[in-house]
Amino acid sequence: MxxxxxxxxxxxxxxxxxxxxxxxxxxxxxxxxxxxxxxxxxxxxxxxxxxxxxxxxxxxxxxxxxxxxxxxxxxxxxRQPVNSAVLDRSLLLNALLIRKGISWTRLFEDLEKVFPGNVRLVAVRPYVTGDNLVQLDMVVGAQSPEPVIQLLRRLEGSNLFGATALLSSQPPSQNEPLYRYRVSVNYAQKL
Structure with a gap:
């Protein structure tokens, strides 16, 4: 097999x-x-x-x-009544120190750079907002409205100033020969 x-x-x-x-x-x-x-x-x-x-x-x-x-x-x-006077005085002094922190010399130098020659600064009042920003409340005068419009454009176009607001205007009178405008503008000066 x-x-x-x-x-x-x-x-x-x-x-x-x-x-x-x-x-x-x-x-x-x-x-x-x-x-x-x-x-x-x-x-x-x-x-x-x-x-x-x-x-x-x-x-x-x-x-x-x-x-x-x-x-x-x-x-x-x-907050005790004995200490409230000290607290109020401290708050007042702090507010004054912040307000004093605005340099007037620098403020006028910066305004001089943007102001046209035919616009007059009648009054300026800087104040600090709640956000620690400087705001300018100004009264300006000019012979006609056009230079003030030019000033507003320069302020808005400047790096030092910001948004502007025209608050009021007054035409010339017998006592004041200029057009007067109240203007509010943001100012970039550091505190």
């Missing part, structure tokens, strides 16, 4: 080649387990960082409450 082999499968189900699928499933399972471990470690680190952030916020809130309590004590002490 020559060695002819005939394969015979006596089982009820045919033989399948599942080994590559099992190996691929095992490798995928190991990879997924590695990803799971990595995600768990990230979650634990983030949880620790969040706990530290909460503790820091609690410390900051505690410090803020202490500062607020100290501020309230000082404020109450300043």
């Amino acid at each position: 020559s060695g002819v082999r005939i394969p015979i499968n006596l089982s009820q189900e045919p033989f399948r080649k599942d080994r590559p699928i099992l190996v691929a499933s095992a490798v995928t399972g190991i990879l997924l387990m590695g990803v799971l471990l990595m995600l768990v470690s990230i979650i634990l680190r983030e949880r620790e960082a969040a706990r530290e952030s909460r503790e820091m916020m609690a410390r900051i809130d505690q410090q803020l409450s202490v500062v607020n309590q100290q501020y309230a004590k000082i404020e109450a002490q300043l």
Whole structure:
């Protein structure tokens, strides 16, 4: 007999080649387990960082409450009738210091750069707004309205001055031969 082999499968189900699928499933399972471990470690680190952030916020809130309590004590002490005169004087002196911070010499030098020769500055009153910006309230005079219009354009085009507003105007009279205009303008002098 020559060695002819005939394969015979006596089982009820045919033989399948599942080994590559099992190996691929095992490798995928190991990879997924590695990803799971990595995600768990990230979650634990983030949880620790969040706990530290909460503790820091609690410390900051505690410090803020202490500062607020100290501020309230000082404020109450300043508001007492005995100290109210000192507080009022302090506020007045601070307002005067801010107002004194406007340099008149520099103000007139800056106005001289933009004023046309035929416009006269009759009055100027600088004041500081609530935003610590300098605003000029001016009264100007001229023989005709055209030079004042030119002045307004120069003020708006200047780097030192800003938006202008014409508040009022008066025609010439027997006592005052000039057209008079009341103008408000932003001024960029730093305090």
